[in-house]
Amino acid sequence: MQDLSPGGAHVRAVHDEFHGDLLEVSMGPHHPSTHGVFRMVVTLDGERIVKLKPVFGYLHRNHEKLGEGTSYLGSMPYTDRLDYLCSMTNNWAYAVAVEKLAGLTVPERAEYVRVILAELTRLLNHTCLAGFLMQDCGCSGTPLMYAFREREKILDLFESLSGSRMMCNYQRFGGCRVDPPADWLARAQTLVDGYTAFLDEFEALLTGNEIVMARTQGVGCMSAALAVSAGVTGPALRATGVAHDLRKVDGYGVYPRFNFRVPLGAHGDVYDRYMIRVLEMRESVGILQQALAGLPGGPIMNPAAKLRGFRPKAGEAYGRIEGPKGEIGFYLISDGSPNPWRYRVRPPSFINLTILEDMCLGHTVADAVIILGSVDIVLGEVDR
Amino acid sequence: MDQIAPTTVPITDAERDELRRHGILLTGLEELYNWGRSRSVWPLNFGLACCAIEMIAASMAKFDIARFGSEVFRPSPRQADLLIVSGTVTKKMAPQVVRLWNQMPEPKFCIAMGACAISGGPFKQGYNVLKGIDRFIPVDIYIPGCPPRPEALLHGLVQLQEKMRGQTISGPDAPRHLRADLDCDCPIPEFGEHDLEPPQNDILFQPPASPVRTPKA
Amino acid sequence: MLGSGILQGLAVTAKNFLGSYHDPARYTTVEYPEVKQQLPEAFRNFPFLVTENATDPMGTLRCVACQICEKECPPQCIFIEKSKDKKPDANGKLQIYPVVFAIDTSVCMSCQICVEVCPFDAIKMDQVYEIATTDRFDALLLNREQLAKPNEYFHQIHPTEAAEVDARLAADRKAAEEKAKAAAAAKAALPAKPAPAPVAKPAVVPPPTAPQSPGPAA
């Protein structure tokens, strides 16, 4: 069995290679490339990293404690603020957990609408991530500018449906809040039809670029065994070649009805993680086409679901979905009162950072920046 | 400084506009100075939470903060004029924010963007959340919203520019950096065993008498 | 060929640069203070209170101080104090009204839960966003005079929702009137009794004083 413990044999091998005066550098919490208020204490030998300790908590805003103090419905707008790029998938994951806890079913139309919104969120998140990653590589401005141009289009859709650009607060237990009107669906269809052209252009800008390849290939490799043991999920896990996508594994919602593939990487490096996301976006466009074509009529809310006075009976439930960053899960313990006894978020970005040190060892400090960028973290979710 | 004391321009605005039409621009030193710095406010490249994404969106193509002369987001506080506190300030982060503020050279300004930066916002009941950044540093503009739209940030920036244009450069209303009697540094709080020490800067943070309500039945 | 990827990328940037001069899809800037983006109807930012009559906003608030929104508000930024007396509302019915209705916009996160739980369609979401201020304390604490906005304004910002709400309220009112009439007719047959007592939700709760009410609530 391979030794996967922190500071194990694979780590020591790197430590022993270098002998020299070590320099400890604190990157963050204010650092332009740490995607927020994240801090890494890096020990350097020359420019090589021999030790890296992440420091969390600079955005620890007590999400779980607040969740114990508010009602089940009251926590829904707070989930928007976890991973603030992907509020729709956070809403969905929380709704899934509560629906499991209370045994609520969701009408078919709402399931389709949830898929449409989740895949739009995936497009939004992956596009922005590619822009931010290129920003970290030193490709200042242009890719991020193009990414945000597309993001604004998706946000306009979210805004005209849910009322807010980022903090949608759209899903409800047993359905969705608003039924998307026909003209909204037509606009979504136009956006989805045009997205492939944007992806082609975006890839022409980046994927074949020699500088991007030289900068990202072979950097920040992780092995499949270590990734599974460390609980890494999402594109970062699939970049190592492990076929683990909850849309296939759990088959939640109406995902089994759609025909899509799960792109897999081979090396588990930064370039693979970038490529997986680009390929996933193409699959998402395919899912969106199928979902928009097959959207059934009917109610959007389960009439049995109560908005006020919602008291699930005592018990617990863990619900998870495949968010754009990985497995986002909610674990709820109910004691029969209107507030959950324990409200726990399983944050994918936080757990994906477990092996940040293992990925960075032996690389230069400039590579640490893009490795962190390729893991795709949002601090609101890391620290909660 | 007193010689260039401003306000006594013996010419009306209408006359000035008339002259401008003939190609003659009349201005005062103070006006020129304020015009120049209000049109080139360089913000600190500093994002805290959700609002930071809207701040980035404001600097992107659609909202284009460059039209206000503020697209130059500086990574170093030494080169920045404006601290946009964009998101929740936690107690663990507060000393660092104050330190950044102290590192910025005068004249400097602070915008509290979003509910969290103003008062702790929806997270204010949290044990690790600072209930407003104005407990430690002076804030010039408050932009409510959760998060405020990028347009709201631009509106706040315009308000700040107006405030800068209204400043005199001498006398008792002069800004901090032109006055010798003021210390511009804010004390940095320390991490205590249960809370920050001190929990707020009492010189800066003086809320009015809280309208505490009568308890309900 | 080495460098072809870079050239391809430069071609994309050139296309975008030139396109920004003639293609509106590539030039997306909204020149904000002069040009304002049209807000979608659903856009929400901060709540307001609906009044029926703009000339007498405080007398015609739809809010009856039931305090449900105050209880459900996740960040607890609403404060309501009930009146001790009752005043006639827009329909002339005696109602409890809020003496104090304050929303702390420095805390509010515009989540719309107050709107969803309100059974009287009294609180709705506004669309203002240009509210930057230099004062944190009093300027951001909105009281009921600042929060009250007429129904016409609601029609202006959310026309579809406002029309639905008006139709629903009109139907409720009609049903209530019919019921009151029927109750009055029934009572006229009995020994004389004064006008029907005001009830909070006549459309849903049949008045207990009129058990022989002929028609069911519409």
Next chain:
Amino acid sequence: METPEQIRDRLLARFPGAQVTVVVNGSPSAQHSLLVDAAHGREMAGFLRDDPVLKLDQCSNVTGVDWPEKEVVETRKTTVPDPAGGTPKIIEEKSKRIEPGCLEVVYHLFSVALRHGPVVLRMRTGNRTDAVTLPSLTPVWRSCEFQEREVFDLFGVKFDGHPDLRRILMWDAFKDHPMRKDYVEPDDYEWEPTPHGDVLAKAKKHFPAPAAPAAAPTPPTATA
């Protein structure tokens, strides 16, 4: 996948002397869990990971739960046969007892290889004050590393065998464990225009009476 009862039986057969109980989950999700004793916790976790039928190679989620002490009122009914031969009497006895509190750590285990789960593993500490040590499962699953640090930080469970047990979210000098139910947060409720409940009580402490609107003089530094 095997039911929790089957897993329990296999664990008991493999580890004689260990204690494993199935905790029944009353909600419709029906995710029942296995409560294992701390002494054998790590060996059992290793068994669950390596067992070819289960292969729980991913520990997805680690949660701390606080169960404070609570007073339980029990009603015991005893039937006393009537010596006279009539109907037996039922005597009700009410007894109060303090149910001891504990800290609980919940692990959600999944198998990436076999695509099943969750198996929910729970461990409980002896009490909430001094016997708060549990074996760390970081040597078994790497993903527990930061999550166990988080449980240590917010709940105060000490993990024996953890390679780097430090506070993770709060600062190092912080003394409390804020996710515990009896945590008292620092009181800084100076300006509370819309207070309710506890916040109202705290705000009142700062302003005991409906204070006269004494306009605070604004210092020059506040208004540059």
